[in-house]
Amino acid sequence: MGDKNHKTRSVTIKDVAREAGVSYSMVSRVLNDYEHVKSDKRQRVLEAMQRLGYTVNLQARTLAGGRSQVIGLVVHDLGNPYTAQVVQSIDEELSLAGYELILHTTHAHFQKEAVYVDMLTHGMTDGLLMLIPLGSTAYLEQLRARRFPYVIIADYQAFDDFSPMVTNVNWQGAYEATCLLINHGHRRIGFLAGRADFRSARERLDAYEKALQKHDIPLQPELIQPGNYQYSGGYHGTMSLLDLDVPPTAILATNDTSALGAYDAARGRGLRIPDDLSVIGFDDIPQSAYVHPALTTVRQPLVEMGRQAAQLLLKYIEDPEQSVVRIILPAELVIRDSVCQAPSR
Amino acid sequence: MGDKNHKTRSVTIKDVAREAGVSYSMVSRVLNDYEHVKSDKRQRVLEAMQRLGYTVNLQARTLAGGRSQVIGLVVHDLGNPYTAQVVQSIDEELSLAGYELILHTTHAHFQKEAVYVDMLTHGMTDGLLMLIPLGSTAYLEQLRARRFPYVIIADYQAFDDFSPMVTNVNWQGAYEATCLLINHGHRRIGFLAGRADFRSARERLDAYEKALQKHDIPLQPELIQPGNYQYSGGYHGTMSLLDLDVPPTAILATNDTSALGAYDAARGRGLRIPDDLSVIGFDDIPQSAYVHPALTTVRQPLVEMGRQAAQLLLKYIEDPEQSVVRIILPAELVIRDSVCQAPSR
DNA sequence: ACCATGATTGAAAACGTTTGCAAAAGACTA
């Protein structure tokens, strides 16, 4: 009757109960696979649900104390392949366990992080995964105090000894990559930096500098180009490097996407890789194996990080009192064809 | 007291009320910016909320009839840049409006689609976006009947006249691309197909065939390589094409990612693009402008699709009775440097 | 036939909000 803007009420547990001729608590028990339910009633209830097209209301279930079967995922930026890869892997792992993902992108508004974490963890979700470059640890303590299950995924050194974490020691990867170049006789090594406000980017830069120092090669500030972890940054950064009076003979990019930018910038200048310019990337995205020449890179165990983090979180949801686990996955130098001996001067 | 596994109860509206010395409905009114609240009480409530660290429980709010401020997003596969781009754009647009995103990936399990759509739309979310290649329309009718706001994003011809949709006519794009190659004198044109079970892939193949027919060029089945919209598919498909007794002089790839695979396969064989092999892609992902030579491609308005779909959905949430809107965004041929005249035989 | 036992069931109380309704409190008008 004339209900213009009225959302049709959906089928509830009570409707099903009426249809099946039982009390509504029985329906709940059938839903949750309770042990003590006579099989004929169970049958009747199931048929009624079928007939009425019943779907459980997750909000209500959660509110009443059940599980929401939803995991919160806070990421900084969906745009780069790094995040995308990890998110995909988390998604796969969690959907296997029957969980949905609720996604919050901070878009680098660090202030609002805490607010959203609060929202997500008050009722909405059963657990929280955080894949964010910079974190104030303030709200983490709250989560810990509330015994709310969460796992941090990070590509930098631990900064918080009390949080369960999956980390990836890529400091060491960047160090080894730089050494590889030095061992091939390179002395002028360009560095395509990542976003300066990211811990991981700073660490990689740090490793690069340490490796140079170790081999008594003076730092040349002009060889360090600011970047943004994106293709365009790699491209333009490389252009600037090639414009130097004495251009570098090798480039270390803070991720593969920038390295591909470097490839195309070099090609644009008619340079050949690796003969005229050696390049090393970071991440080992799928493309890196196929580009020509195949890209030497530091493999970040992205899929593995996602999987491990998801599994760890599920364990905490099972038992929040579990001791704090930290999983450290090593970055690995993958040697392909984009590095060769420095041309002799 | 000895509550081992007991989650600490969180601060509720009632706690705030007690702290502020008002009734709990007043707190709710303050939360929702009601008009009739004396400013001193409002102040007291706000302070109490502050002091206690109150966060609204969204489940409860939704259950009680409010908005969840969450949008459901169903995608097929997070892994490819196409989806990633659209998702990112949706995310940006929605987060501007204060919405979170709840993500469900079907992983091509078409059967379970309906179940999850049901879940998502019963309480969890205020609206639904669907970015899925193949859809049975059955559950859409349910949504429509329930007046639940949803918008479909598709890159194929409409198959359902009653659903709000943002589509992208890429049939025409594929047709124009093929014509471009033909007009450059190419007669043997390889085709790197997409997943056969995707509507969009079939449409593009169809357009390719129609364009050839139109120019009286006979179809050569061996020129059509199966693909998967991924880098590897493009790479291997191109390898097979180049192994033919009479290899093609041009390749039309169903997306840029495969086209990049074609690039590297050709380079691996020592062929030059476009001199020895012309290539056209599909999507215009950011990289395409930078690769060398820059890739001629059919631009899919991915960002625009995401934005428009999000905005449209928000309108429907505002007023579900609105008439059914269909937004059609044209694909556009972007001519760069990867196509040239066919070598004369 | 009767009692103890355990398997089934139903009623009712949460869960944390929003919201309709009516009471209380002010602010005017006469």
Added chain:
DNA sequence: TAGTCTTTTGCAAACGTTTTCAATCATGGT
């Protein structure tokens, strides 16, 4: 001062579940 509005408040009933508790129902042993 009483009477009439208009704000401001509090109460209580939803919302759709889960879950506790007690009641009912079989069952088998004696």
